Each structure stands twice: as structure tokens, then as C-alpha cells.
Amino acid sequence: MKITIAEVGRYVGQEVTIGTWLYNKRSSGKIQFLQLRDGTGFIQGVMVKKEVPPEVWEAAKELTQESSLYVTGVVREDERAPSGYELSVTDIDVIQIAENYPITPKEHGTEFLMDHRHLWIRSKRQHALLTIRHHIIQAIHDFFNKENFVKVDPPILTPTSAEGTTSLFHTKYFDEDAYLSQSGQLYMEAAAMAFGKVYSFGPTFRAEKSKTRRHLIEFWMVEPEMAFVDHEENLQIQERFVTHIVQTVLKNCRQELAVLERDTTLLEKVEAPFPRITYDQAIQLLQDKGHDIKWGEDFGAPDETAIAEEFDKPVFITRYPTEIKAFYMKPDPDRPEVVLCADLIAPEGYGEIIGGSQRIDDPVLLEQRFEQHQLSREAYQWYLDLRQYGTVPHSGFGLGLERTVAWITGTKHVRETIPFPRLLNRLYP
Amino acid sequence: MKITIAEVGRYVGQEVTIGTWLYNKRSSGKIQFLQLRDGTGFIQGVMVKKEVPPEVWEAAKELTQESSLYVTGVVREDERAPSGYELSVTDIDVIQIAENYPITPKEHGTEFLMDHRHLWIRSKRQHALLTIRHHIIQAIHDFFNKENFVKVDPPILTPTSAEGTTSLFHTKYFDEDAYLSQSGQLYMEAAAMAFGKVYSFGPTFRAEKSKTRRHLIEFWMVEPEMAFVDHEENLQIQERFVTHIVQTVLKNCRQELAVLERDTTLLEKVEAPFPRITYDQAIQLLQDKGHDIKWGEDFGAPDETAIAEEFDKPVFITRYPTEIKAFYMKPDPDRPEVVLCADLIAPEGYGEIIGGSQRIDDPVLLEQRFEQHQLSREAYQWYLDLRQYGTVPHSGFGLGLERTVAWITGTKHVRETIPFPRLLNRLYP
Ligand SMILES: [Mg+2]
Ligand SMILES: [Mg+2]
Structure with a gap:
């Protein structure tokens, strides 16, 4: 019976064969302990010298780290094993002996490991x-599916960008110029007018020469957009969404969180509703803490961390100054110098994971914004059309996948939260 | 109670309010029939003159196509309605009267419609x-989730391409050159050695000056890759996969298929196993049909259609000549002039939807291929590493989302199967 390590629990007492790689091994002279992995999990194979033919014993002695082999054995329950099982090995069939695998159990520098990311x-x-990343991805799709959102894929190749092209990757699109999208939001607004509630989930590109632990050049973003949804409902959806993601990981990824030695105390507390403070309150709070910041300025990472410290759940900062936020955000009708927006700040110093807002639905105000921001009416005629032909109140937000993975897994630098990171000086492998 | 059209079935006999757009209307003088949409569905609102205040009746008379409004009414079951329900309107609250909506119920040319794609x-x-597209996307995630695949996102920005850079989009990556990925497969092979069974699902770019109805410049592709899986198992997984997609759409999208007037006779028959013919047999078949094709040549669209005509299910064409297929495909050990590959051809002239193969696992043969194809060892050292450190038999395939949507929905041209198509002369909206 050819199975995977993830399936061993269904085969206790039975002989099975698994395609594996040797992760590590140790030997007592009479017993070889083979640490095996097959991608679906890790298991220990126990080979007792007097219970296998001599050539099998000798073959096992030749195995090096990352050698590939089919291993045959009987599945045993073992409470001491992290997976709960081990394998009493009866036979091995070596596929390849790996020579000089570069990543040894000893310590390596980050650049070396990144050069060998594959x-x-x-x-x-x-x-x-990356297994937790996968579960987060699935939780995202599940959430929007259950809430009857339609997945809409906005284009990556776009003719221009409403927020300037300085941090965009440029390419020739036959005879035209094109840029890699930094956000599909404007397209998602068009889609929300056609499908009500929509979400996108895809790669996003930012050609910024920044080298912080929170930035990737290429990263994945989720961008939901909802017609007939206002600022308040928008926040409620975000609370449910983030709660769903965190609780799904806590339920499905106990082993992985243990491998990462993640303290889950604060994660367990992530349940809607989340605390909210206004931008005004946040400024006051920072000033009280001695930060050098004035009303009208944006928060830096240390500011966000200082705010997050005050709460043991993710916290919404609402109603930022209109001046420092994107042109499409709807001003608060009672106080137009701030917009109906919120950033969601993760606990424990992981920073902003969501930015969202109600959008301007008034065609006249949107035209004014286009003039103020010197945006091309020609390039964005289609976007202006959305306010001419049945404009409605609508809201949306964007969640950065890698920052969310970094927070939930307790990983300092986002570069480890994506399979093949693209960084300022890294385009390989 | 504020609800969506998709939810009306739960509110029969109750008064509800729905945010909507006017799709169309007609009037008998005493009754106005409002065709309403809210993105989640379509419903008819029936307003009887003597049952509403005069100002409500007059407001409804002002409504134009794509005007936005909140409509309040009582949900009634109605067997004649496509959705099964209609709304007895008691009140409306107009948000905006749309003036001169450009897409009228009359016929428009494709270029005009594409200019107004938003x-x-x-x-x-x-x-x-696009609703069916969404259900296909979800069916794809569901399938791989149920089969315990891990979603891995390969990078879009890559330093070079093993298959040449002539049809790639180029961009400057700070001081380096980068290209937009045409396939994440090689990265997925690395991922399969780490996670066993993996899949990617993301946008792909092909800078080809082709204008056929089967080509998009930017399209979405699913690329699964599996360790310890051979050619035969690869085909079985593809059969289960495609069956799952088609049967899910037949189950969940009856209304949408009816709107499209899709004849589902052949779709109903899509159940594993699928017929298989070898490339040799396909050449013979085409020659018998009078096609001008010789062994060693690749199939064109008319050839694929002629082959598909012989079957009422998708058909695998297996074992193509090594010469015309990608460098990484594993030769048939019994007959190295052909490779262990298969293309899956959809019925009804929709062409190739999957290409897949077992991959070369022998490090010596792979090195030979690198020399024959003059590939850069330096750029692909990481890929060669995979055959040095525990090489194993492995297989994978790629499915084109838009071609699959075109087939299942019975749409001639792929340009309508993606929300914002990128074509040779189209980068707007
Ligand atoms: Mg911010
Ligand atoms: Mg082909």
C-alpha cells in the first residue's frame, strides 16, 4: 500500500510504503532511527538490525541527508512522536544518495539560506x-465563499496608475506602456457594481527601494469590495474575516504552530469585535507616550507598534486626515477633514495588515479629487463612469497576505512568509 | 430588513429592502414592471399604481436603465420567474438617475462593448x-484542498526563462533585468520536493502578437506538481480534476447555463475515465481525415478540433515526439523519441485545456537537455539542484482557466471569459 505520511493514522498495524527523503538520522549500533519527510509530514522510521536483511541494514547506513527512498514498514502508534506515529521499517528502496546537501543541521546565514531557498x-x-500560509489562503477563500462574494480577477497589466508611477514596474505592451498593478481596487469597484460583493486575491508589485522587514517587492493581496456597504459594515466584515482566519489556523495548524514555538495566547483572544480608536485619539496617545508626531502626519512602524501595545487584539485606527489618504476615500459628512477609513493594526508589533474605507460615491466630489490630484480623466474615464451610471454607497479593504502570515506565525521578517521572496537585491532563485 | 436578491427565498411573504440597479422596465399604465439587479441576482419588482402613493409611482416612472435605488417590497413566490420569486413593490428610494447609459438593450459591436467592459x-x-468563472475557481481550490495539495505561489518576476524570452514581458528590476513569468512550473517542482503535492493558481503573461480566439495576453493558470507521481497517475488525477470542475458547475450554475443557452448534453457526460489516444494514432487519424500533417509536427487548432470530434468527452493525446515538447519532459523508457506527456483536448472545438507530463528525474539526462537547449546553468542552478539532492519521479500539469471557462460556458472567444481582458490592442479599461 503506497501512502503518504499524512495518512499513516489510517494504517496502524499495517505494512505501508512511503516515498520519502531522509531528514536526519541517528544510530545506536543495533537500531537506526531514520527521520523521514515526504512533504505531507515527518515521521521516524525505526530499523532494528536483527529484524532486517543485512543488505537493507547496510543500505540504510549509506543514507545521507535529503537522500530519496521508498521506505516500507509497519505503522505503530507512539505517543512520544510529534505526529503520534512511527514506522517499524522492514525494507528500504534507495532512489538516490544525495551528496553534500548544502543546508546542514548547523546554523547558516540568511543570505546563504535565501540563495538556497528552493x-x-x-x-x-x-x-x-508555508503550510500555515496555505491554510490562511484557504481560510480566505472559504470566508468569502460562505459570505457569497464573487472572485473577480483584476488585470495586472494596466495602462497607468492613479497613485503615480514612480514605484511601479514598467514594461512595453507592444507599442504602448504598461505598469504592473499595485492594487486592483478601482477595477474591483467596477466589479462590485456588477456582482454586489466581490474579492480579488493575487500578486501585487511595488518597486520600492525599501529594505524593511515588512516589505516585499512582490506580495499577495486580498481586495474585497462591496456595493451598498458603508464604513461601519465594512469594519464588521473585516472583524469577522480576521477572526475567521486566526481561528481556522488555531484549529488546523496546532503542529505547525508548535514547530514554530508560537505563543498563541494573544491569538486565542482574536474574536470580533475589535477595539477602535480614532486617528485623533491615536495622535493623543502617541504624544502622551512621548512620540514626536503632530496631527496630519502618518504613522511610522514604531508609532503603530506603540498603539498596538495598548490592546491585546487587533485595533482599528479610524478617520485619518483626508490629506494623507487616497483620493477615493469618502470624507466624513460631519467633518470632511477626515475620511471614513480604517487601518487594522495587528498586535505584537506586526503592524498594519488591513487598510480600507468607504469610497466616494458623489460624482461631483470625485471629479474635484481628480483635479486636485491631477489624475488623467482620459485614463480613468471608465472609473468616473461608475459614478455616472447608478452610483451607490460602497466600501472595501485590502489585506496583505504576507504580513498576516508573519503576524499569525510570529515571524519577524516577511521574507520567510512567501515561498520565493522578491527583495531589493534578490531575484533568485 | 436589508437583504440581497440571492436571499429572497428566505423572506417569502415578508417586506424587505434591497439595494439595486434598474436593468429594464415596462409599464401597462396601471402596473410598472421593474427588472432589478443587485449583483447577486435579478428579480422583477411589480408596482401597482393604486397600491402605492402617487409620488412613489411618479418616482418609478423617472427610473432609467442603471439608475440606482433602494426598493422595498413583499417577496412573492412566482413559478414563471427565472429566479422563482418576484417583489410586490411598496416603496422606492432613488439614489441616482443614470443618464444615457451607453449599453442599451440593442446590439453593440464587440469593440464598443470592450471599451465599456467596466x-x-x-x-x-x-x-x-463570470459567475461561472467564479464557481470554476472555487471548484479548483476545493479539489486540491480535498486531495491535500498545498497552495504554493511561484514568483511572477523571474530573472530569465528556460523557454526563451522572445514572448516575455521585460521590466527593469532595479539594476537587473526581469521577466514576467509564463509558467511557475520549475518553481513548483522545487515546491513538490518540499510539500509532496502542490498547486499554484495565478496570472500568467504571454507577449505574443497573436489574435486568435484562444489567446489572451494575461490569463490565469493552475499548475499542480506532484512528487512520487508517474505519468499514469498524473492522467488519473487530471480526469478526476476536470470531472470535478464540470460536475460542480452543472450542480451550482443551472441558472447561469440557462442564461447562456448552453447545451449541456456533452458536459453531462464528462466523467472519468477519459479516452486516450497516442500522438501516433492522432497523426494517423488526421491523415485518414485528409489533414496535411506528418509525424513530428505539432497540432494546430483545426487538427485538435478534428481529433476532438471523434470523442464525446475530453480526450488525452499522449506521448508526443520528444523534439516538439519542452526540455523537462521525461522520455518514454521504451521509446525515447516520445515523452511521457499528454495534452487534454476539450470537446466541441474548444481545444487544449491541459498540458502535462512526467518530468525528467535523471540528473545526467537533465544536464544533457540543458546543453542541447543551450540553457543557462547559472540561471537554473537551483533547478539542477533538485536532481542532485534526492531526485524522485514526479509529474505535473497546467490548466488554462479561461479556455476551461470558454468550453464549459460554450463561449467562442476567450476574451469574454475574464473580467478585464488584455489583448493585442487592448489595455483599457
Ligand atoms: Mg498606514
Ligand atoms: Mg498543444
Whole structure:
């Protein structure tokens, strides 16, 4: 019976064959302990010298780290094993002896590991991280599916950008110029007018020469957009959404969180509703804490961390100054110098994971914004059309996948939260 | 109670309010029939003159196509309605009267409609098409989730391409050159060695000056890759996969298929296993049919259609000549002039929807291929590493989302199967 390590629980007491790689091994002279992985999990194979033919024993002695082999054995329950099972090995069939695998159990520098990212992802910690990333991706799709959102894929190649082209990647599109999208939001607004509630989930590109632990050049973003949804409902959906993601990971990824030694105390508390403070209150709070910041300025990472410290859940900062936010955000009718927006700040210093707002639905105000921001009416005629032909109140937000993975897994630098990171000086592998 | 059209079935006999757009209307003088849409569905609102205040009756008379309004009414079951329900309107609250909506119920040319794609997606047919696209996307995620695949996102920005850069979009990546990925497959092979069974699902770019009805410049592709899976198992997974997609659409999208007037006779028959013919047999078949084709040549669209005509299910064409297929495909050990590959051809002239193969696992043969194809060892050292450190038999395939949507929805041209198509002369909206 050819199975995977993830399936061993269904085969206790039975002989099975698994295609594997040797992760590590140790030997007592009479017993060889083979740490095996097959991508679906890790298991220990126990080979007792007197219970296998001599050539099998000798073959096992030749195995090096990352050698590939089919292993045959009987599945045993074992409470001490992290997976709960081990394998009493009866036979092995070596596919390849790996020579000089570069990533040894000893310590390596980050640049070296990143140069070997194609192999590094086999390591236990990276495997756990990217498995949790996968579960977060699935939780995102599940949430929007259950809430009857339609997935709409906005284009990556776009003729221009409403927020300037300085941090965009440029390419020739036959005879035209095109740029890689930094956000599909404007397209998603068009889609919301056609499908009501929509979401996108795809790669996004930012050609910024920044080297912080929160920035990737290429990253994945979720962008929901909803017709007939106002600022308040928008926040409620975000609360449910983030709660769903965190609770799904806590339910499905206990082993992976343990591998990462993630303290889940604060994660367990992530349940809607989330605390909210206004931008005004946040400024006051920071000033009280001695930060050098004035009303009208945006928050830096240390500011966000200082605000997050005051709460043990993600916190919404609402109603930022109109001046420092995007042109499409709807001003508060009672106080037009601030907009009906919110950023969601993760606890524990992981920073902003969501930015969202109600959008301007008034065609006259949107035209004014186009003039103020010197946006091309020609390039965005289609966007202006949305306010001419049945404008409605609508809202949306964007969640950065890698920052969310970094927070939930407790990973300092986002570069480990994506399989093949693209950084300022890294385009390989 | 504020609800959506999709939810009306739960509110029969109750008064509800729905945010909507007017799709169309007609009047008998005493009754106005308002065709309403809200993105989640379509419903008819029936307003009887003597049952509403005069100002409500007059307001309804002002409504133009794509005007936005909140409509309040009592939900009634109605067997004649496509949705099964209609609304006895008691009140309306107009948000905006739309003036001169450009897409009228009369016929428009394709270029005009594509220029107004941001509005065209509101039309019934486009709404149905893209709703089915959404259900196909969800079916794809569901399938791989149930089969315990891990979603891995390969990078879009890559330093070079193993298959040449002539049809790639180029961009400057700070001081380096980068290209938009045409396939994440090689990265997915690295991922399969770390996670066993993986899939990617993301946008792909092909800078080809082709204008056929099967080509998009930017399209979405699913690329699964599986360790310890051979050619035969690869085909079985593809059969299960495509069956799952088609049967899910037949189950969940009856209304949308009806809007599209899709004849589902052949779709109903899509159940694994699928017929298989070898490339040799396909050449013989085409020659018998009078096609001008010789062994060693690739099939064109008319050839694929002629082959598909012989079957009422998707058909696998297996074992193509090594010469005309990608460098990484594993030769048939019994007959190295052909490779262990298969293309899956959809019925009814929709062409190739899947290409897949077992991959070369022998490091020596792969090195030979690199020399024959003059590939850069330096750029692909990481890929060669995969055969040095525990190489294993492995297979994978790629499915084109838009071609699959075109087939299942019975749409001739792929340009309508993606929300915002990118074509040779189209980068707007
Ligand atoms: Mg911010
Ligand atoms: Mg082909």
C-alpha cells in the first residue's frame, strides 16, 4: 500500500510504503532511527538490525541527508512522536544518495539560506510557515465563499496608475506602456457594481527601494469590495474575516504552530469585535507616550507598534486626515477633514495588515479629487463612469497576505512568509 | 430588513429592502414592471399604481436603465420567474438617475462593448459567464484542498526563462533585468520536493502578437506538481480534476447555463475515465481525415478540433515526439523519441485545456537537455539542484482557466471569459 505520511493514522498495524527523503538520522549500533519527510509530514522510521536483511541494514547506513527512498514498514502508534506515529521499517528502496546537501543541521546565514531557498523550504520551520500560509489562503477563500462574494480577477497589466508611477514596474505592451498593478481596487469597484460583493486575491508589485522587514517587492493581496456597504459594515466584515482566519489556523495548524514555538495566547483572544480608536485619539496617545508626531502626519512602524501595545487584539485606527489618504476615500459628512477609513493594526508589533474605507460615491466630489490630484480623466474615464451610471454607497479593504502570515506565525521578517521572496537585491532563485 | 436578491427565498411573504440597479422596465399604465439587479441576482419588482402613493409611482416612472435605488417590497413566490420569486413593490428610494447609459438593450459591436467592459460586466450574459468563472475557481481550490495539495505561489518576476524570452514581458528590476513569468512550473517542482503535492493558481503573461480566439495576453493558470507521481497517475488525477470542475458547475450554475443557452448534453457526460489516444494514432487519424500533417509536427487548432470530434468527452493525446515538447519532459523508457506527456483536448472545438507530463528525474539526462537547449546553468542552478539532492519521479500539469471557462460556458472567444481582458490592442479599461 503506497501512502503518504499524512495518512499513516489510517494504517496502524499495517505494512505501508512511503516515498520519502531522509531528514536526519541517528544510530545506536543495533537500531537506526531514520527521520523521514515526504512533504505531507515527518515521521521516524525505526530499523532494528536483527529484524532486517543485512543488505537493507547496510543500505540504510549509506543514507545521507535529503537522500530519496521508498521506505516500507509497519505503522505503530507512539505517543512520544510529534505526529503520534512511527514506522517499524522492514525494507528500504534507495532512489538516490544525495551528496553534500548544502543546508546542514548547523546554523547558516540568511543570505546563504535565501540563495538556497528552493531547498530551504524543505526544512521543518519553513515547511511549517508555508503550510500555515496555505491554510490562511484557504481560510480566505472559504470566508468569502460562505459570505457569497464573487472572485473577480483584476488585470495586472494596466495602462497607468492613479497613485503615480514612480514605484511601479514598467514594461512595453507592444507599442504602448504598461505598469504592473499595485492594487486592483478601482477595477474591483467596477466589479462590485456588477456582482454586489466581490474579492480579488493575487500578486501585487511595488518597486520600492525599501529594505524593511515588512516589505516585499512582490506580495499577495486580498481586495474585497462591496456595493451598498458603508464604513461601519465594512469594519464588521473585516472583524469577522480576521477572526475567521486566526481561528481556522488555531484549529488546523496546532503542529505547525508548535514547530514554530508560537505563543498563541494573544491569538486565542482574536474574536470580533475589535477595539477602535480614532486617528485623533491615536495622535493623543502617541504624544502622551512621548512620540514626536503632530496631527496630519502618518504613522511610522514604531508609532503603530506603540498603539498596538495598548490592546491585546487587533485595533482599528479610524478617520485619518483626508490629506494623507487616497483620493477615493469618502470624507466624513460631519467633518470632511477626515475620511471614513480604517487601518487594522495587528498586535505584537506586526503592524498594519488591513487598510480600507468607504469610497466616494458623489460624482461631483470625485471629479474635484481628480483635479486636485491631477489624475488623467482620459485614463480613468471608465472609473468616473461608475459614478455616472447608478452610483451607490460602497466600501472595501485590502489585506496583505504576507504580513498576516508573519503576524499569525510570529515571524519577524516577511521574507520567510512567501515561498520565493522578491527583495531589493534578490531575484533568485 | 436589508437583504440581497440571492436571499429572497428566505423572506417569502415578508417586506424587505434591497439595494439595486434598474436593468429594464415596462409599464401597462396601471402596473410598472421593474427588472432589478443587485449583483447577486435579478428579480422583477411589480408596482401597482393604486397600491402605492402617487409620488412613489411618479418616482418609478423617472427610473432609467442603471439608475440606482433602494426598493422595498413583499417577496412573492412566482413559478414563471427565472429566479422563482418576484417583489410586490411598496416603496422606492432613488439614489441616482443614470443618464444615457451607453449599453442599451440593442446590439453593440464587440469593440464598443470592450471599451465599456467596466459596464458590460453588468449585462446578464456577462454576469452569467463570470459567475461561472467564479464557481470554476472555487471548484479548483476545493479539489486540491480535498486531495491535500498545498497552495504554493511561484514568483511572477523571474530573472530569465528556460523557454526563451522572445514572448516575455521585460521590466527593469532595479539594476537587473526581469521577466514576467509564463509558467511557475520549475518553481513548483522545487515546491513538490518540499510539500509532496502542490498547486499554484495565478496570472500568467504571454507577449505574443497573436489574435486568435484562444489567446489572451494575461490569463490565469493552475499548475499542480506532484512528487512520487508517474505519468499514469498524473492522467488519473487530471480526469478526476476536470470531472470535478464540470460536475460542480452543472450542480451550482443551472441558472447561469440557462442564461447562456448552453447545451449541456456533452458536459453531462464528462466523467472519468477519459479516452486516450497516442500522438501516433492522432497523426494517423488526421491523415485518414485528409489533414496535411506528418509525424513530428505539432497540432494546430483545426487538427485538435478534428481529433476532438471523434470523442464525446475530453480526450488525452499522449506521448508526443520528444523534439516538439519542452526540455523537462521525461522520455518514454521504451521509446525515447516520445515523452511521457499528454495534452487534454476539450470537446466541441474548444481545444487544449491541459498540458502535462512526467518530468525528467535523471540528473545526467537533465544536464544533457540543458546543453542541447543551450540553457543557462547559472540561471537554473537551483533547478539542477533538485536532481542532485534526492531526485524522485514526479509529474505535473497546467490548466488554462479561461479556455476551461470558454468550453464549459460554450463561449467562442476567450476574451469574454475574464473580467478585464488584455489583448493585442487592448489595455483599457
Ligand atoms: Mg498606514
Ligand atoms: Mg498543444
